[in-house]
Amino acid sequence: MNYNRYINKDFRKSPQPKRHPALRGLVFGIGCAVLGVVIANTTTLHDQPDIKPIISQNSAQQQKPDTTELNRLKLDLPSPRINTSIEQSESERNEYSLEREWQTLTVKPGYSLAVLFNKAKIKADQLHELMRLGQDTQCLARLHPGDEIKVDITEDGQLLALHYEINEEQYLRVIRQPEGLTATTLTHEIETRIAYASGIIDSSLFMASQEAGLSNNLTMELAAIFGWDIDFALDIRHGDQFTLIYEELFKDGEKIKDGNILAAEFINDGRSHRALRYVDPTTNRAGYYSPDGLSLRKAFLRSPVNFSRISSRFTTKRYHPLLHKFRSHKGVDYAAARGTPIKASGDGKIIFKGRKGGYGKVVIIKHGSRYSTLYAHLSNFDRKIRNGSRVRQGQVIGYVGSTGLASGPHLHYEFRVNGVHRNPLTVRFPSTKPIPERHRDNFELTTSPYLVQLNVLSRNNIALNDTN
Numbered sequence: 001m002n003y004n005r006y007i008n009k010d011f012r013k014s015p016q017p018k019r020h021p022a023l024r025g026l027v028f029g030i031g032c033a034v035l036g037v038v039i040a041n042t043t044t045l046h047d048q049p050d051i052k053p054i055i056s057q058n059s060a061q062q063q064k065p066d067t068t069e070l071n072r073l074k075l076d077l078p079s080p081r082i083n084t085s086i087e088q089s090e091s092e093r094n095e096y097s098l099e100r101e102w103q104t105l106t107v108k109p110g111y112s113l114a115v116l117f118n119k120a121k122i123k124a125d126q127l128h129e130l131m132r133l134g135q136d137t138q139c140l141a142r143l144h145p146g147d148e149i150k151v152d153i154t155e156d157g158q159l160l161a162l163h164y165e166i167n168e169e170q171y172l173r174v175i176r177q178p179e180g181l182t183a184t185t186l187t188h189e190i191e192t193r194i195a196y197a198s199g200i201i202d203s204s205l206f207m208a209s210q211e212a213g214l215s216n217n218l219t220m221e222l223a224a225i226f227g228w229d230i231d232f233a234l235d236i237r238h239g240d241q242f243t244l245i246y247e248e249l250f251k252d253g254e255k256i257k258d259g260n261i262l263a264a265e266f267i268n269d270g271r272s273h274r275a276l277r278y279v280d281p282t283t284n285r286a287g288y289y290s291p292d293g294l295s296l297r298k299a300f301l302r303s304p305v306n307f308s309r310i311s312s313r314f315t316t317k318r319y320h321p322l323l324h325k326f327r328s329h330k331g332v333d334y335a336a337a338r339g340t341p342i343k344a345s346g347d348g349k350i351i352f353k354g355r356k357g358g359y360g361k362v363v364i365i366k367h368g369s370r371y372s373t374l375y376a377h378l379s380n381f382d383r384k385i386r387n388g389s390r391v392r393q394g395q396v397i398g399y400v401g402s403t404g405l406a407s408g409p410h411l412h413y414e415f416r417v418n419g420v421h422r423n424p425l426t427v428r429f430p431s432t433k434p435i436p437e438r439h440r441d442n443f444e445l446t447t448s449p450y451l452v453q454l455n456v457l458s459r460n461n462i463a464l465n466d467t468n
């Protein structure tokens with residue numbers, strides 16, 4: 001797969017990828033190769049209930065199926081962000097770890113390094129020598145239960161070497177040299193690889209993304225990116241599709257976690273929504289934008305509770321199950337388990353927190369001069385919120401319950417514009433700021449490679465869905 005190397009290089013470094021026809025061809029070629037791998041990797045999916053197998057005419061490459069991969073594709077690309085100075089320390093470290101007889105000491109509650117050393121029969125003067133090494137060994141003074149320290153010791157309790165993982169990125173290395181112990185803090189080689197995933201939803205986004213091999217975190221992030229335009233409780237349709245390009249972080253060749261979603265597409269009810277990640281060079285803040293540079297972020301979340309079910313919609317007339325008569329329902333009810341967190345749908349100020357008749361425990365937030373939102377039947381308020389305090393969009397304000405006039409645990413949510421009740425599911429929300437004009441070129445330059453890639457992946461995903 002040596003051409004993948006070129007892809008990565010070109011995607012990251014080509015100064016004008018969008019306007020270069022040869023590159024576009026290359027990108028498409030790579031896309032086909034990528035698809036080839038996707039196909040290969042998804043041949044095991046035929047009996048999976050929630051994801052349709054991915055089949056395509058574009059089998060540019062024959063590759064052995066990897067049964068553990070499902071339709072997630074990993075490319076072993078060299079990271080564009082490898083720190084080469086660290087690569088040298090890698091070989092050094094191998095030298096140091098060669099032929100050592102490591103013993104792993106595990107920190108238990110209440111253990112200090114002294115206790116740990118004592119249990120391992122390491123002589124007390126070794127501890128003093130170690131702690132005299134200065135700044136580097138200070139991390140050993142703050143051990144937590146579960147931490148592991150690897151030591152190489154002689155039979156009479158002399159310390160020859162010590163290895164301690166300070167955090168995901170850094171580790172401490174201590175070696176006995178002829179002149180005594182030396183300590184160095186080193187950084188692991190963290191490599192960023194680009195991965196792709198796509199899926200077709202049969203029942204739920206979570207099921208489909210699980211089948212696609214995505215972590216829950218990544219799924220939540222995907223839902224958060226599109227959550228401004230798509231209500232994942234209400235709008236999901238059988239056959240909806242998603243494609244994403246994301247980072248995976250590797251340490252010493254082993255995956256440690258997912259990185260950022262770089263680009264994504266969600267096709268909901270036949271409508272394509274696209275998101276490109278862009279970091280504003282002046283503020284250094286990352287955001288997701290449509291290909292035309294509009295922020296996906298809206299001033300309000302479409303739904304204040306995650307993955308709940310709408311049990312009652314906005315209507316001017318409906319039958320009330322408890323009052324046994326017709327009355328209007330000027331909000332939306334989200335059925336969710338008691339205790340499910342409720343989020344402020346926009347930045348604002350708490351103007352009411354307390355009990356209010358049939359609403360039970362209720363919170364009202366004022367957003368600027370025109371908007372207000374109301375959250376009712378809460379089992380409890382979040383401890384941090386107070387009357388008059390400011391809240392940020394997405395901040396948890398309380399928990400789903402059934403206080404007041406409620407037949408079961410649910411959130412009753414109201415949205416008002418200039419004091420008038422509006423349907424929170426259909427009202428048009430104001431957008432936040434688009435890409436500033438002065439960053440427009442930079443935005444296109446940095447995101448267009450992913451857009452091209454997304455086009456190829458998505459086109460294939462659609463083709464697959466159609467043939468099934």
Ligand SMILES: [Zn+2]
Binds near residue numbers: 312331411412
């Ligand atoms: Zn209601």
